[in-house]
Amino acid sequence: MDQPKLERLLRLMKLLTANTTYNVDQLAERLQMSRRTVYRYIDTFREAGFVIKKSGDCIRLDKESPHFRDISQLVHFTEEEAVILKNTIENIDDTNMLKQNLMRKLYSVYDNKTLADTVVRGQNAPNIRR
Numbered sequence: 001m002d003q004p005k006l007e008r009l010l011r012l013m014k015l016l017t018a019n020t021t022y023n024v025d026q027l028a029e030r031l032q033m034s035r036r037t038v039y040r041y042i043d044t045f046r047e048a049g050f051v052i053k054k055s056g057d058c059i060r061l062d063k064e065s066p067h068f069r070d071i072s073q074l075v076h077f078t079e080e081e082a083v084i085l086k087n088t089i090e091n092i093d094d095t096n097m098l099k100q101n102l103m104r105k106l107y108s109v110y111d112n113k114t115l116a117d118t119v120v121r122g123q124n125a126p127n128i129r130r
Helices: 003-017 024-031 035-047 066-073 079-090 097-109 112-120 122-129
Strands: 052-055 058-061
Touching: 003 024, 003 035, 003 058, 024 035, 035 052, 079 097
Parallel strands: none
Antiparallel strands: 052 058
16 A cells, blocks of 8 residues: 555544544545545445444444554543543643643543543542542
């Protein structure tokens, strides 16, 4: 596989696993490729064992796919660790450009609802306050 194709596949994977949903037209526009190419790449993911989810006309890679779980284990935090990281990052001065990058990365891997549910659990509240 040539390097530009691999780069495009990785960029598509990033969009398909983000907490934002896209339809094929939006993906094609963002990645500056044809709809047909987007569909071919999605088929490549499916053939590689990734689970493709469709909701309406929006497409995503299921985060429960075996390969996705393997990849996410490389940078995995427990829910409690993710919440502590989120709270720590939120305490960084808003003018710091790294703050937005860190938050975006954290939210791309961890669902906002999961983070919120963890904060609400009483047993974690003392840790989060500390």
